[in-house]
Amino acid sequence: MRIGHAKESYAADEALLDSPFQWTMLALMIAGLAALPLFGDPYWVYLVCLIAIHVIGATGLNILTGFTGLVSLGHAAFLGVGAYTVAVLEARIGTPFPVNLLAGGLAAAAVGLVVGLPSLRVKGLYLAIATIAASVILHFVFLHWASLTGGPAGLSLPPATLFGVALDTPFALYWLILPVAGVMVLGAANLFRTRVGRAFIAIRDRDISAELIGIPLLKTKLMSFGISSFYAGVAGGLWAYFFRVVTPESFPLIMSIFFLAAIIVGGLGSILGGVLGAVFMTLVPEALKLGVGLLSGVLPDAVAILAPVRTVVFGALIIGFLIFEPLGLAEIWRRFRRLQHLWPFRT
Amino acid sequence: MRPRSVVSEPAPALAVAGVTLSFGGVRALHDVSFEVQPGSITSVIGPNGAGKTSLFNCISGFYRPAAGSIRLFGERIDRWSPPRRARHGLARTFQNIALFxxxxxxDNIKLGRHAHLETSLVDALVYYGRARREEVALRAEIEHRIIDFLEIDHIRKAPVGALAYGLQKRVELARALAMRPKILLLDEPVAGMNREETEDMARFILDVKADWGVTILMVDHDMGLVMDLSDHVLVLNFGEVIARGRPAEVQDDPTVVAAYLGSGDVESLRRRFAGGSDRGAEAA
Structure with missing residues (x-):
């Protein structure tokens, strides 16, 4: 039972976390994540790294689609731009990894600005198709600009190095990927406490009045595209360091749909939703694998039916969330918190 | 055109001159001219389809008039984009509520201040420092000047979509006030309201004029409200100005009565009901 907190200043009322309880929970979570590589097995460390990369990507797409209302099905291609930029810089030039990551993000943002140009005129489905077209073009570039991208074989890159130490295992990369993800999620949350983020939501909710209160539509939409692709580019860059090989097949259209599914399941227009959605969507296939592993004792050919089941469950989850909880996991969490506030007086 | 002298004679808050607007063959506005004096309340009335909202859309920048000029405190604004007009102190509410x-x-009210805030993208991502200072100052000002004034402190954290209609109208006024308007366009501020809500809104409009010094241009069908509040009334019919003046003058103007009640004198109507076919006489 945590009824509420009296706040004594407007600054306190504007804070992201509004109670000592929340701060405690956050500290516990960070401590848990920091302790994971010390106690957890490599598989879990690998999985958490992958989740963190997906969290960055999903948060980026949420800024564009969830908050600004511009549907994009080209998000994976922006990850690709980031990954290729990092791979080329690392393998061919050998600049330090922070520079590469930043360059990956900026390159993706630059491409995102171009792809975003039609967004002033086209919306909804039409924009979705335009972004698919952009992603097809980018895939063509990845495949055929062989002198830079290595063509169909792709590029492999040496590990990131920090003070002479090669970050070549998930255990080492964990300390790079998680802080970056944390900082980027915090940045996104901050964004929506200020005029910049509010302008995005205004455009989503009612673009006509947004313009009337002084929000320039094209500039703001492009800004949203740019930030979203920057997040994708950084996620792609981390992805490149994590898997150390980048091919045109690494970033298929289905990955864009994966991110879209993640923010729908998690909660469109909610930072927490993007995070929860990415966690959930990454863990579902793993949970299925685990389930199939258990079943294979009973059912010998369980592995053979794994692939279709995964796809079916993916689809069923999206449809289920659209019907039963359109506001996603974030809304379920919010309801749980409200229940916590009032329990045991009302449930 | 006579030269405007800035010193001797203050520019009107809003000067509309010869504005004409057509949609295909339909003439929505024809040669509409009027001036709004600073610190006054001016109302635009007229039957449905008279062009009141078209006029508002021209002033706020949604429609670009085919001819004529619009000046805001002497500055010509009719080629400006809506965001630029907003930055220069033009604010508006909508007939059908257009909140987020x-x-x-x-957050809706904070958005009103958007054009006057300075937080950049990098400031926003970092938040602590400049963005935080600006946000907290904005919050304090909104609380003290707008939320208290419009008596909406009990709903400040409520999602706008869940509010009653009358409250949504009030929030829209709050957002417009957050824009630091010099002139406020109110499109049917009391449409669909009950008597109590209408009286509240009337009080707010008068207070905005008196306490904030904001010039108000409004459209409404509530004649009681228009006649009580306005300093000046402009009557439109079929896109043309058919009368203007003080409320009492306009009320007694025969062309205004005709526009609202239909043309023809009582005798000709009586003959029509009696079965006479004297359309020619009626037209005359």
């Missing part, structure tokens, strides 16, 4: 439904009341 997914956001809280507080």
């Amino acid at each position: 439904r997914g956001m809280t009341v507080l």
Whole structure:
């Protein structure tokens, strides 16, 4: 039972976390994540790294689609731009990894600005198709600009190095990927406490009045595209360091749909939703694998039916969330918190 | 054109001159001219389809008039984009509420100040420092000047979509006030309201004029409200100005009565009901 907190200043009322309880929970979570590589097995460390990369990507797409209302099905291609930029810089030039990551993000943002140009005129489905077209073009570039991208074989890159130490295992990369993800999620949350983020939501909710209160539509939409692709580019860059090989097949259209599914399941227009959605969507296939592993004792050919089941469950989850909880996991969490506030007086 | 002298004679808050607007063959506005004096309340009335909202859309920048000019405190604004007009102190509310439904009341009001805030993208991502200072100052000002004034402190954290109609109208006024307007366009501020809500809104409009010094141009069908509040009334019919003046003058103007009640004198109507076929006489 945590009824509420009296706040004594407007600054306190504007804070992201509004109670000592929340701060405690956050500290516990960070401590848990920091302790994971010390106690957890490599598989879990690998999985958490992958989740963190997906969290960055999903948060980026949420800024564009969830908050600004511009549907994009080209998000994976922006990850690709980031990954290729990092791979080329690392393998061919050998600049330090922070520079590469930043360059990956900026390159993706630059491409995102171009792809975003039609967004002033086209919306909804039409924009979705335009972004698919952009992603097809980018895939063509990845495949055929062989002198830079290595063509169909792709590029492999040496590990990131920090003070002479090669970050070549998930255990080492964990300390790079998680802080970056944390900082980027915090940045996104901050964004929506200020005029910049509010302008995005205004455009989503009612673009006509947004313009009337002084929000320039094209500039703001492009800004949203740019930030979203920057997040994708950084996620792609981390992805490149994590898997150390980048091919045109690494970033298929289905990955864009994966991110879209993640923010729908998690909660469109909610930072927490993007995070929860990415966690959930990454863990579902793993949970299925685990389930199939258990079943294979009973059912010998369980592995053979794994692939279709995964796809079916993916689809069923999206449809289920659209019907039963359109506001996603974030809304379920919010309801749980409200229940916590009032329990045991009302449930 | 006579030269405007800035010193001797203050520019009108809003000067509309010869504005004409057509949609295909339909003439929505024809040669509409009027001036709004600073610090006054001017109302535009007229039957449905008279062009009142078209006029508002021209002033706020949605429609670009085919001819004529619009000046805001002497500056010609008719070629400006809506955001630029907003930055220069033009604010507006809508006949059908145009709030951001997914956001809280507080965020809607904060959005009104958007054009006057300075937080950059990098400031926003970092938040601590400049962005935080600006946000907290904005919040304090909104709380003290707008939320208290419009008596909406109990709903500040509520999502706008969940509010009653009358409250949504009030939040829209709050957002417009947050824009630091010099002139406020109110499109049917009391449409669909009950008597109590209408009286509240009337009080707010008068207070905005008196306490904030904001010039108001409004459209409404509530004649009681228009006649009580306005300093000046402009009557439109079929896109043309058919009368203007003080409320009492306009009320007694025969062309205004005709526009609202239909043309023809009582005798000709009586003959029509009696079965006479004297359309020619009626037209005359």
